[in-house]
Amino acid sequence: MTTNLRRLVWGCALSMCMCVPAAMAQNVTGSITGEVTDPSGAVVSGAQVVAHNLDTGSTLRRPPTPTAFIASTSCRPDTTR
Numbered sequence: 001m002t003t004n005l006r007r008l009v010w011g012c013a014l015s016m017c018m019c020v021p022a023a024m025a026q027n028v029t030g031s032i033t034g035e036v037t038d039p040s041g042a043v044v045s046g047a048q049v050v051a052h053n054l055d056t057g058s059t060l061r062r063p064p065t066p067t068a069f070i071a072s073t074s075c076r077p078d079t080t081r
Contacts, residue, residue, distance in 0.1 A: 030075045032060075035067075043067075051075070 036047040046064040053059070062070050 032075055033070060035069050 032049075032051060036044045036049065038044050045066050048064050049062040049070045051060040060075065
């Protein structure tokens with residue numbers, strides 16, 4: 001009985017140690033991507049994109065691009081407007 005319990009404890013400890021790297025690899029950021037268009041669906045080149053984080057009060061600005069494609073990484077997953 002003691003041997004089985006010892007094997008169970010070591011097996012659980014080993015399983016938990018193997019999960020630590022996967023848990024540490026989690027990322028807490030998101031991204032914003034897309035294309036700026038008008039109501040008719042036409043691309044709006046030169047549009048500046050502004051995302052305001054309502055939780056922290058920070059503002060993320062992306063300059064206008066000729067293709068109207070936006071991509072921003074490392075954004076916190078909070079409430080934005």
